[in-house]
Amino acid sequence: MKWTFRVTGIVGFLVAKTSALVLRDKPKDAYDPKDAYDIVWLLEAWAGGPVGAAGALRASGAFERERIRDALSRLATEFTDTSRVGPRSYARFTALPGASPDDVARLERQASGAVQAFVQALQ
Numbered sequence: 001m002k003w004t005f006r007v008t009g010i011v012g013f014l015v016a017k018t019s020a021l022v023l024r025d026k027p028k029d030a031y032d033p034k035d036a037y038d039i040v041w042l043l044e045a046w047a048g049g050p051v052g053a054a055g056a057l058r059a060s061g062a063f064e065r066e067r068i069r070d071a072l073s074r075l076a077t078e079f080t081d082t083s084r085v086g087p088r089s090y091a092r093f094t095a096l097p098g099a100s101p102d103d104v105a106r107l108e109r110q111a112s113g114a115v116q117a118f119v120q121a122l123q
Protein backbone atom coordinates (compact mmCIF):
# COMPACT_ATOMS: atom_id res chain seq x y z
CA MET A 1 0.00 0.00 0.00
CA LYS A 2 1.31 3.44 -0.92
CA TRP A 3 0.26 6.70 0.73
CA THR A 4 0.81 10.22 -0.51
CA PHE A 5 0.86 13.17 1.86
CA ARG A 6 0.99 16.82 1.00
CA VAL A 7 3.42 18.71 3.19
CA THR A 8 4.76 22.21 3.20
CA GLY A 9 8.04 23.16 1.62
CA ILE A 10 10.81 25.29 3.01
CA VAL A 11 9.06 28.57 2.21
CA GLY A 12 5.82 27.74 3.99
CA PHE A 13 7.62 26.19 6.93
CA LEU A 14 9.92 29.17 7.52
CA VAL A 15 7.14 31.70 7.09
CA ALA A 16 4.87 29.82 9.51
CA LYS A 17 7.58 29.30 12.11
CA THR A 18 8.79 32.90 11.85
CA SER A 19 5.24 34.15 12.28
CA ALA A 20 4.80 31.92 15.31
CA LEU A 21 8.06 33.19 16.76
CA VAL A 22 7.44 36.92 16.30
CA LEU A 23 3.71 37.48 15.96
CA ARG A 24 2.15 35.46 18.75
CA ASP A 25 0.06 37.57 21.09
CA LYS A 26 2.27 36.79 24.09
CA PRO A 27 5.07 38.50 25.95
CA LYS A 28 8.47 37.73 24.41
CA ASP A 29 9.46 35.47 27.33
CA ALA A 30 6.30 33.36 26.85
CA TYR A 31 7.09 32.28 23.29
CA ASP A 32 7.31 28.60 22.56
CA PRO A 33 11.05 28.00 22.29
CA LYS A 34 10.41 25.10 19.92
CA ASP A 35 9.62 27.53 17.09
CA ALA A 36 13.21 28.83 17.16
CA TYR A 37 14.53 25.29 17.45
CA ASP A 38 12.51 24.17 14.42
CA ILE A 39 13.89 27.03 12.32
CA VAL A 40 17.51 26.37 13.23
CA TRP A 41 17.10 22.60 12.91
CA LEU A 42 15.69 22.94 9.40
CA LEU A 43 18.49 25.23 8.26
CA GLU A 44 21.23 23.06 9.74
CA ALA A 45 19.71 19.75 8.61
CA TRP A 46 19.00 20.87 5.03
CA ALA A 47 21.32 19.36 2.44
CA GLY A 48 24.15 21.88 2.24
CA GLY A 49 23.14 23.48 5.56
CA PRO A 50 21.94 27.08 5.68
CA VAL A 51 23.47 27.84 2.26
CA GLY A 52 21.66 24.87 0.70
CA ALA A 53 18.40 25.93 2.35
CA ALA A 54 18.85 29.43 0.94
CA GLY A 55 19.36 27.99 -2.54
CA ALA A 56 16.18 25.95 -2.24
CA LEU A 57 14.24 28.99 -1.11
CA ARG A 58 15.65 31.19 -3.87
CA ALA A 59 14.62 28.55 -6.42
CA SER A 60 11.04 28.84 -5.24
CA GLY A 61 8.75 31.14 -7.19
CA ALA A 62 7.46 32.42 -3.86
CA PHE A 63 10.82 34.00 -3.00
CA GLU A 64 9.96 37.12 -5.00
CA ARG A 65 6.72 37.77 -3.13
CA GLU A 66 6.77 40.78 -0.86
CA ARG A 67 5.10 38.92 2.02
CA ILE A 68 7.76 36.21 1.88
CA ARG A 69 10.55 38.79 1.89
CA ASP A 70 8.89 40.54 4.84
CA ALA A 71 8.81 37.27 6.77
CA LEU A 72 12.46 36.59 5.95
CA SER A 73 13.35 40.09 7.11
CA ARG A 74 11.60 39.41 10.43
CA LEU A 75 13.47 36.10 10.67
CA ALA A 76 16.79 37.88 10.12
CA THR A 77 15.94 40.52 12.73
CA GLU A 78 14.97 38.00 15.41
CA PHE A 79 18.26 36.11 14.98
CA THR A 80 20.53 39.15 14.42
CA ASP A 81 22.45 38.58 17.63
CA THR A 82 22.28 36.52 20.80
CA SER A 83 20.16 39.09 22.64
CA ARG A 84 17.19 38.50 20.30
CA VAL A 85 14.29 36.14 20.96
CA GLY A 86 15.36 33.57 18.35
CA PRO A 87 18.76 32.59 19.77
CA ARG A 88 17.53 32.91 23.37
CA SER A 89 14.56 30.64 22.66
CA TYR A 90 16.73 28.12 20.82
CA ALA A 91 19.16 27.94 23.73
CA ARG A 92 16.33 27.64 26.25
CA PHE A 93 14.89 24.69 24.30
CA THR A 94 18.15 22.84 23.64
CA ALA A 95 20.23 23.49 26.77
CA LEU A 96 20.53 20.58 29.13
CA PRO A 97 19.30 21.11 32.70
CA GLY A 98 22.02 22.81 34.67
CA ALA A 99 23.83 24.02 31.54
CA SER A 100 26.56 26.52 32.24
CA PRO A 101 26.25 30.10 31.03
CA ASP A 102 29.01 29.32 28.53
CA ASP A 103 27.01 26.39 27.13
CA VAL A 104 23.91 28.56 26.80
CA ALA A 105 25.92 31.30 25.09
CA ARG A 106 27.36 28.73 22.64
CA LEU A 107 23.84 27.56 21.75
CA GLU A 108 22.72 31.16 21.24
CA ARG A 109 25.67 31.79 18.92
CA GLN A 110 24.93 28.58 17.03
CA ALA A 111 21.33 29.64 16.39
CA SER A 112 22.26 33.18 15.40
CA GLY A 113 25.04 31.93 13.14
CA ALA A 114 22.85 29.43 11.32
CA VAL A 115 20.22 32.03 10.48
CA GLN A 116 22.81 34.67 9.60
CA ALA A 117 24.51 32.23 7.19
CA PHE A 118 21.11 31.51 5.62
CA VAL A 119 20.24 35.20 5.26
CA GLN A 120 23.65 36.04 3.78
CA ALA A 121 23.27 33.24 1.23
CA LEU A 122 19.90 34.65 0.19
CA GLN A 123 21.48 37.97 -0.82
